Amino acid sequence: MQSEELSGSVGAALQELRARAEARRHLVTQAVADKSPAEVQRLVQELQVHQIELEMQYEELLLAQAEAEAVRAQYVDLYEFAPVGYCTLDAHGLIGQLNLSAARLLGAVRQRLMHRRFLLFVAPASREAFLGFLAQILASEQRQTCELAMLHDDGTPFFAQLEGVAVPATAAQPPQCRLAIIDSTARHEAIQALAASEARFRQLFEQSSDASLLVQHSLVIDCNPAALHLLGASLKAQVVGHRPWEQVVPAEDPALPVAEQFAGAVAEARRLGSERCQFALRCLSGERLWVECVMTPMTVGGQELLYMVWRDVTAVEEQKRQLRTEKEFSESLLDNSVDGIMAFDQHGRFLAWNRVLEQHTGRRAAELLGQDIFAAFPQWRGQPQEQAIRQVLKGKRVTRYNMPFHSQPGHYESYLVPLLGPDNELKGGLVLVRDVTERVRLAEETTRLKLRQQQEVLSTILTTQEEERKRIAEALHNGVGQLLYAAKLNLENRAAPEATLRATALSLLDDAIRATRTISFELTPGILEDFGLKIALEELCKRIPKQNLRFHLNLVGLEKPRPRPIEIAIYRVVQELLNNIIRHARASEVFIHVIHEDQHLHISVEDNGVGISPDPATPLQGIGLAGIRNRIDLLGGELTIESRLGRGTIITIELTALIVR
Structure with a gap:
């Protein structure tokens, strides 16, 4: 524009100079013959002045021409070698003029591009948009902008941002459009990459199995379905817009309120780039969970966001609690065991040393754990203790009876057991020392x-x-x-x-x-050998005088044969009990039950006599009952005496595991 204005001013100066020269031409053509000397002299002076003016104007014209050439060169340099492509289109979209950058963008030499339709270099999908863009430029005096997918001359695609302005029509030329072409392929690719990255992030955010929340200004602005599931919410409105610590269960004796703890964790996340913490969470459904939280600050669009990931670690916490409980139980078991317990690894280093061993040896667990056995107790070298430990470290079980323990008096037994891992690899040994x-x-x-x-x-x-x-x-x-x-x-x-x-x-x-x-x-009752226990007991009762004593005999299952020593013992027991009743009980009636079922034999003798002491711990008087008890003990049976003074006595005998021939 500056070059055009300069060219216009130079042309106007030339026109004016020509007009003045024409105006003075009559001075030269006038005849001087009829002129007086004064008039001739004045005419010469006018011509000289006019010559000086023409020379001065000529010099100005040369200066203006040089300036115009410099401006034109500057314009050519700015136009042709600008980093942005420039071109001029007519109302039909034909290229009337373009610079070198535009030719490079379109991928052809300038001569091949002149008078070609610009629409040919627009991708087919964007041509309709370009036509609308061109119509807007021609119909408006404002600058118009759009971004289109375009094609090089060889057909390779690129993206360009177009900025156009209309040139009003004149008598000499129809309306035109000046167009600036800026290659936006890199920016478009960056935008696409950013959009793809955002789409991937959104997909990861939405489909993540961990609860994810976006927090801004201490308020939740977004959350994924996993967060809704974790919090027991059905709608995002139940979470979005709330403070993220509203569902946190405060500790029983917190040093700081939950909000201040959260603010401190956020400050640490900003300082370190990320912060991990753990807390108890009460869901909207009332369920209580343990959650591990990872906070990561980020900046998006100049705004600071806090990305929070919550992971349900209730099962892990339960396992930790169970492990702590088991550890406390093991420690309690070790400390409250009546046996001395120590354990060592495969290298012979102490792993456990309970309180009983501390009391016996005077050595504390704190000073022994991690030490070598024989470094802590060098007196065990070359002794049975070392031999037993070496055998255990080879995978053998060892039991030592009456092995002296740390010079303590008394009797001790040691049980040494190898400790094996899941794959039966040797992990060490366990020793139980029992007093x-x-x-x-x-x-x-x-x-x-x-x-x-x-x-x-x-x-x-x-x-x-x-x-x-x-x-x-x-x-x-x-x-x-x-x-x-x-x-x-x-x-x-x-x-x-x-x-x-x-x-x-x-x-x-x-x-x-x-x-x-x-x-x-x-x-020796021969009838017992000849006819069996049942007939012998019946015959025994028949031989006892019955003047003042009535007998009731109940025999069940005695037809089965038994070993002779057992039958003789049963016969003698019943005989001795009857003799004692006759001699000492002063009874008038006796009930005798002898019952054999399976491998159990039950004997019960009951009388209504004067009775005896009911205390089994009281020593039995005489040798009758003592002899019976000795017989029953030899047979592995049990004798029970129930008696009340003046109301009689019941003697019960139970024999088990009888072998039937």
Whole structure:
């Protein structure tokens, strides 16, 4: 524009100079013959002045021409080599003029582009938009702008921003459009990349399995479906617009309010770039969750946002709580165990040392854990302790009885067990040290008691045998002996008739034979061997005098054969109980039950006599019940006595695991 204005001013100056020269031309053509000298001189002076003016104007014209050439060169430089493409289009979109940048953008030399339709370089999808853009330019005096997809001359696509302005029509030229073309491919690609990135972020944001929230000015401005699910919300309006710490459960004794804690976490996130924290969350449904939160500050469009990711770690917290509970239980178990417990790894370093070992050794767990066993207890080297530990580290179980422990008096047992991992790899060993001093003492005391009981049993047996011998001797002396002596005296009496003597002697001999059979039956009842336990017990009851004592006998399941020692023991027990009732109970009625079912035998003898002491701990008087108890103990049975003074006695015997032949 400046060049055009300058060219116009130079042309106007030339026109004016020509007009003035024409005006003075008559001065030159005038005849001087009829002029006076004064007029000639004045005419010469005018011509000289006019010549000087023409020379001055010519110099001005040369200066203006040089300035016009400089301006034109500057205009050409600015137009042709501008970084933006310029072109001029007529109303039909034909290219009338364009600079080198426009030619480079369109991908052809200027000569090939002149008078071609600009629409050919617009992508087909954008041609309708270009036609509308061109119509707007021609119809408006304002600058118009648009961005179109375009094509190079070889067909490769690019994007360009077009800015156009209309040139009004004149008499010399129709209306035109001046167009600026700016290559916006890089910007368009950047915008597309940004849009794709935003789309990916939005997709990740929406489809993330973790709850994601965007916070601005301490208010939630957006959240994904996972956040709604985590908070138990059905609509975004229940979350968006609220403060993110509204659902946080305060600690029981918080040092700061929840809002201040949140502000501190945000400040740390700004300082470090990210911050991780954990808190309890109460959902809208009332459910309580543990949530791990990661805060990341970001700047979008010049505005600061806080990106928060919440992850449900309730299961992890529950596992941690369970692990803590199990650890506390294990520590409590170790500390409250009556055994000394220590553990070591595969390298022989202490892993556990409980309170019992601290009390026995005077060494604290704090000073031993992590130390080498033999560095802590060098006195174990070359001793049974070292040998046992070496065997455990080879995967063997070891038990040491009565192994001395740290120079402590008493008796100790050590159980050494290898600790194996999930794949049966050796992880170390576990040692249980048990103080069995009291157990050994009790075992020794039990042995002494058993010896004493055996001595008492032997003494009872011997006493019983002596009593039986004495009773048999008395029975033979008072019964069979007297009868035989009477028979002898009767035979020696010669004064009596022979028939009378014979009859009397035979009667006495019959009584002696019966007495002998009775004694023999009491000693060894042959009926038990010949006919079994049931018939023997029935025969036993028949032989007892029944003048003042009524018997009720209930026998069940005794047809089954049993080992002979058991049947003899049962027979003798019932016999002794009946003898005790007859001698001491002063009873009028007796109930006897002997029942054999499966491998269990039940004996119950009940009377209505004077009774005995009901306390089982009271020592039994006499050798009868003591002998019965000894028999039952030898058979592995149980004897129970229930008695009330003046109301009778019930003696119950239970025998189990009887072997039937």
